Amino acid sequence: MNIMMLTWLAFSFNVLFANPALETLVRREGSISTIIKKNEMTDLLDHHSFDGKYFKIVLKKSNDAISFYDPDKNLVLKAASVYYHLNKSREFWIKAMQYTKIQEMPKITVRLELTNQFDEFGHFANDNRSPQFNNALSIPSGQTPDWVPSERSDRWNNEIWFRPVKKILTKDLGNLGPNPMTVALQALQNPLIDYIQNQFNVRLMEEFFYPSYVNRPLHEDLIRYAGTYALMKLILHGSKYADRLFLDKYYYLDAAFVPEIAYHEFAHIILSDRLEMSHSTPVNEGMADYFAAVQSRTRKIYAKVKGHSNSRYKDREEKKKYSHWDEATRLATSDFTLSVLWDVREALGDTYGDKVVFHARHFLNTKSSTISEGLLKAILYACEEKCEYPRRDKLILYETFSKKGF
Numbered sequence: 001m002n003i004m005m006l007t008w009l010a011f012s013f014n015v016l017f018a019n020p021a022l023e024t025l026v027r028r029e030g031s032i033s034t035i036i037k038k039n040e041m042t043d044l045l046d047h048h049s050f051d052g053k054y055f056k057i058v059l060k061k062s063n064d065a066i067s068f069y070d071p072d073k074n075l076v077l078k079a080a081s082v083y084y085h086l087n088k089s090r091e092f093w094i095k096a097m098q099y100t101k102i103q104e105m106p107k108i109t110v111r112l113e114l115t116n117q118f119d120e121f122g123h124f125a126n127d128n129r130s131p132q133f134n135n136a137l138s139i140p141s142g143q144t145p146d147w148v149p150s151e152r153s154d155r156w157n158n159e160i161w162f163r164p165v166k167k168i169l170t171k172d173l174g175n176l177g178p179n180p181m182t183v184a185l186q187a188l189q190n191p192l193i194d195y196i197q198n199q200f201n202v203r204l205m206e207e208f209f210y211p212s213y214v215n216r217p218l219h220e221d222l223i224r225y226a227g228t229y230a231l232m233k234l235i236l237h238g239s240k241y242a243d244r245l246f247l248d249k250y251y252y253l254d255a256a257f258v259p260e261i262a263y264h265e266f267a268h269i270i271l272s273d274r275l276e277m278s279h280s281t282p283v284n285e286g287m288a289d290y291f292a293a294v295q296s297r298t299r300k301i302y303a304k305v306k307g308h309s310n311s312r313y314k315d316r317e318e319k320k321k322y323s324h325w326d327e328a329t330r331l332a333t334s335d336f337t338l339s340v341l342w343d344v345r346e347a348l349g350d351t352y353g354d355k356v357v358f359h360a361r362h363f364l365n366t367k368s369s370t371i372s373e374g375l376l377k378a379i380l381y382a383c384e385e386k387c388e389y390p391r392r393d394k395l396i397l398y399e400t401f402s403k404k405g406f
């Protein structure tokens with residue numbers, strides 16, 4: 001065989017069998033700034049669409065994978081980014097966390113641009129029922145019950161849904177009764193600060209993001225909204241950040257372009273062997289945030305992505321001390337729990353910290369675990385079983401928690 005032929009063979013082999021490399025949106029290593037970079041699409045079933053061994057990326061309610069050649073270039077970039085980050089996250093759980101049970105997990109369908117709410121009896125709620133934007137959620141596997149007409153019968157595995165981005169005029173917030181700026185400023189001087197803030201958040205959630213949920217049972221609507229913490233945080237932190245919000249003309253979050261949101265949603269699926277995906281509590285969200293932060297390796301996660309999101313970040317080193325309002329379900333979007341768990345990592349070191357936090361899920365309850373009791377206790381129990389020197393390390397943790405105001 002001559003050299004030409006060998007070259008040709010090698011070339012054909014590459015074309016036929018090498019993983020295709022596509023443009024993806026990633027954060028620069030160790031930084032929150034983003035770049036477009038070619039990355040390999042691993043474990044694909046074919047070489048022309050986002051259908052892989054572990055993840056299939058589809059548009060809205062479709063069951064067909066998005067094609068690499070879809071004329072919508074932004075959609076292809078989005079699908080490639082999500083596919084890349086989810087496979088990377090899977091690698092993390094296998095290699096860094098040694099989580100072998102992941103091999104038994106069924107393939108996950110990832111839906112982009114889907115506005116439908118989740119309906120546990122029908123998969124997708126009606127199209128016209130309060131369409132959702134600017135967030136993401138993970139949904140548990142399920143199937144329609146027998147009484148559902150066969151044309152509508154459906155069965156699905158775990159899925160991750162990314163909502164389309166929608167620019168919302170921030171000035172519309174002004175219609176929600178008291179001016180948020182005033183509330184935030186008052187809050188700085190008023191000892192009733194927590195009460196006012198909490199009331200305001202409730203109004204914000206109900207009237208602004210989910211205007212129709214006042215009349216409906218809450219359970220479906222409260223499932224894992226990743227997109228609202230930006231606004232929630234602003235209020236929690238008073239006028240310093242509120243200024244910033246009202247300087248931005250629009251609020252928007254294209255969740256599929258924020259790498260840590262993919263890590264966060266996938267973490268919910270991994271943790272769902274103990275923490276069901278049907279509930280969003282400060283503890284459940286903090287656990288998913290923790291693993292998103294570990295994978296992102298930057299102090300701030302969910303930070304702005306130019307042109308795609310102007311959301312506020314969450315800070316793993318948030319310095320706030322505990323207050324009982326941190327337990328409110330609607331504060332599941334704050335970064336307080338993340339900062340508590342991050343302190344565990346700092347105290348025990350990366351390896352033991354990650355092991356202990358992950359193991360803690362065995363001592364947590366999906367619906368009722370609080371931070372001050374449930375989570376702290378779970379961490380100490382987990383340490384008993386996973387720490388290097390449990391007696392010493394539990395004392396260290398105890399100290400850490402008291403510094404955090406517990």
Ligand SMILES: [Zn+2]
Nearest residue numbers: 224268285288
């Ligand atoms: Zn979440």
